[in-house]
Amino acid sequence: MSPTTAPPAPVRLARLRWWDVADVAALEAELFGPTAWSAELFWSELAAPGRGAWVARTADGALAGYAVAAAAGADADVQTIATAPWARGRGLGDALLAACEQHAAALGATALLLEVDAGNAPARRLYARHGFEQLARRRDYYGPGADALVLRRRTGPPPPPGDATGEPDAGDGPGPTDDTDPGGRPA
Numbered sequence: 001m002s003p004t005t006a007p008p009a010p011v012r013l014a015r016l017r018w019w020d021v022a023d024v025a026a027l028e029a030e031l032f033g034p035t036a037w038s039a040e041l042f043w044s045e046l047a048a049p050g051r052g053a054w055v056a057r058t059a060d061g062a063l064a065g066y067a068v069a070a071a072a073g074a075d076a077d078v079q080t081i082a083t084a085p086w087a088r089g090r091g092l093g094d095a096l097l098a099a100c101e102q103h104a105a106a107l108g109a110t111a112l113l114l115e116v117d118a119g120n121a122p123a124r125r126l127y128a129r130h131g132f133e134q135l136a137r138r139r140d141y142y143g144p145g146a147d148a149l150v151l152r153r154r155t156g157p158p159p160p161p162g163d164a165t166g167e168p169d170a171g172d173g174p175g176p177t178d179d180t181d182p183g184g185r186p187a
């Protein structure tokens with residue numbers, strides 16, 4: 001399936017607004033447990049510059065998913081992305097990730113980065129479909145045996161021939177930009 005910003009009916013994508021924060025934080029807690037972002041962290045993300053944030057809801061208002069992206073200069077990051085278990089396997093992850101990609105490109109970023117638990121197969125397949133490639137592996141980042149992968153994809157035009165920055169960095173290169181990454185958990 002090719003990436004698209006059109007979410008699968010009957011779910012509708014909209015900008016994440018202040019009135020969405022309580023629902024988003026509740027789903028986040030359900031999905032990520034002790035490493036979940038708090039409502040306060042979503043609030044501060046909404047207030048920070050360069051952010052793009054979306055929710056997907058059904059016609060009757062049920063929250064199906066959300067994503068937050070941060071763009072700062074050449075790099076942008078997917079800060080968080082998730083869909084409710086009942087909404088999965090219908091292309092919503094695709095649509096939310098495409099929204100992040102379009103946001104990054106619109107703000108002039110040439111690369112989009114994210115962090116994923118190496119054991120998170122569904123998320124890794126989603127990112128692979130969107131052309132993300134591994135930039136670095138952080139061993140035991142989430143605990144013993146639970147590595148984090150830093151993934152990256154280009155969002156702008158390809159670099160000119162001979163531009164060394166077009167190649168993946170060697171070894172444990174820089175992760176998501178420090179000024180945008182709240183850290184501590186995947187994506």
Ligand SMILES: CC(C)(COP(=O)(O)OP(=O)(O)OC[C@H]1O[C@@H](n2cnc3c(N)ncnc32)[C@H](O)[C@@H]1OP(=O)(O)O)[C@@H](O)C(=O)NCCC(=O)NCCS
Pocket residue numbers: 001008031081082083084087088089090091092093094095115116117120122123125126186187
């Ligand atoms: C990772 C995650 C966001 C994916 O969300 P999703 O809504 O299921 O994503 P999609 O529906 O776009 O894709 C999931 C699968 O459904 C398939 N699919 C998409 N639309 C489909 C359709 N109409 N019919 C059948 N299958 C479809 C996709 O091809 C994909 O298959 P694959 O996993 O075998 O490659 C979701 O699993 C999630 O929220 N996980 C928990 C939180 C998390 O891990 N977040 C990422 C942290 S880095």
